[in-house]
Amino acid sequence: MLLQQFNIGPYQNFTYLVAEAKGGEGVVIDPSYGIEPVLAAIDESSVKVRFILNTHSHRDHVAGNDEVKARTGAKVVAHAVAPLHQDVSVSDGDAFDSGRLKFRVVHTPGHTKDSVLYIFEGQVATGDTLFVGECGRTDLPGGDPSEMYDSLLGRVVKLDDGLVVLPGHDYGVTPTSTIGREKKENYTLQPRTREQFLKFLKE
Numbered sequence: 578m579l580l581q582q583f584n585i586g587p588y589q590n591f592t593y594l595v596a597e598a599k600g601g602e603g604v605v606i607d608p609s610y611g612i613e614p615v616l617a618a619i620d621e622s623s624v625k626v627r628f629i630l631n632t633h634s635h636r637d638h639v640a641g642n643d644e645v646k647a648r649t650g651a652k653v654v655a656h657a658v659a660p661l662h663q664d665v666s667v668s669d670g671d672a673f674d675s676g677r678l679k680f681r682v683v684h685t686p687g688h689t690k691d692s693v694l695y696i697f698e699g700q701v702a703t704g705d706t707l708f709v710g711e712c713g714r715t716d717l718p719g720g721d722p723s724e725m726y727d728s729l730l731g732r733v734v735k736l737d738d739g740l741v742v743l744p745g746h747d748y749g750v751t752p753t754s755t756i757g758r759e760k761k762e763n764y765t766l767q768p769r770t771r772e773q774f775l776k777f778l779k780e
Contacts, residue, residue: 578595578596578597578598578678578698579594579595579596579597579598579599579601579603579622579624580593580594580595580700581593581594581595581618582743582752582753583614583615583618584747584752585609585610585611585612585614585615586609586610586611586637586640587610587611588609588610588637588746589746589747589748590607590609590610590637590638590745590746590747591607591609591743591744591745591746591747591752592605592606592607592608592609592612592615592641593605593606593607593702593743594615594618594619594622594624594626595678595697595700596622596624596625596626596676596678597675597676597677597678599622599623599624600622600623600624600625601624601625601676601677602624602625602626602627602675602676602677602678603624603625603626603627603675603676603678604626604627604628604629604630604651604675604678604680605619605626605628605629605630605641605645605649605651606629606630606631606632606695606702606743607630607631607632607638607639607702607704607745608629608638608639608640608641608642608644608645609637609638609640609641610637610640610641611641612640612641612644612645615641615645616644616645616648619645619648619649625649625676626645626648626649626650626651627651627652627675627676628651628652628653628654628665628673628675629642629645629646629651629652629653629654630654630655630680630695630702631653631654631655631659631661631663632692632693632694632695632702632703632704632705632706632745633655633656633659633688633689633691633692633693633704633705634655634659634660634661634689634691635689635705635717638704638705638745639661642661642662652664652665653665654667654673655667655691655693656668656682656684656690656691656692656693657691658690658691659691660691667682667693668682668684669682669683669684669693670682670683678697678698679697679698680695680696680697681695681696681697682694682695682696683696683732683736685703685706685728685729685732685733686721686724686725686727686728687706687712687713687715687720687721687722687724687725687726687727687728687729688704688705688706688712688713688714688715688717688719688720688725689705689717689719689720690719690721690724691719692704692705692706692713692728694706694733696736696740699739699740699741700740700741700743701736701740701741701742701743701756702743702745703733703742703743703744703745704744704745705745705746706725706728706729706733707729707733707742707744707759707763707765707766708744708745708746708748708749709742709744709748709749709750709751709752709753709754709759709763710748710749710750710754710759710762710763710764711748711749711763711765712725712729712763712765712766713725713745715778722774722775722778723771723775725774725778726769726771726774726775729765729766730766730768730769730774733756733759733766734756734760734766736756737756738755738756738757738760739755739756739757740755740756741753741754741755742754742755742756742758742759
């Protein structure tokens with residue numbers, strides 16, 4: 578598998594190019610501002626980009642959608658409630674393929690109503706739901722602390738410990754992590770009641 582992580586744009590966004598191999602089918606995850614290095618990598622690796630996967634609809638995660646689509650003809654994939662153009666609408670539990678790559682969708686509202694994780698080939702693209710050592714904000718439009726509690730402590734902590742975490746921003750001490758490491762080290766994933774979690778987010 579080909580997996581490239583790009584730190585692009587003014588907000589330390591991570592955009593990912595994923596393919597079954599050079600010259601094979603693949604996807605771009607969360608194309609941000611300043612997408613040119615990703616487009617160059619697509620050309621250099623001769624990847625046939627079939628899908629653009631958006632983890633959520635905030636502008637810094639979708640700014641490059643149109644450019645990638647224009648260059649590759651890829652279809653935009655997003656959660657059904659995402660307020661953006663989508664060629665493929667997904668919901669929790671949906672699965673789809675790109676060549677030999679198999680993707681599964683986990684709906685994780687909290688940062689936004691349309692936030693999702695994409696699990697594939699031992700990796701999980703977490704967008705702004707989970708960062709290395711932190712979680713996404715819940716005080717922006719569409720954010721909901723109680724939904725974030727359900728997503729983090731009801732869904733994320735139940736994922737396989739070996740999954741490699743591919744976050745939406747370069748905010749941590751390392752650019753990637755694992756679910757197992759985050760369960761041990763990420764203070765937002767420590768066991769709490771809902772009431773404790775809501776109080777914790779306000780502190």
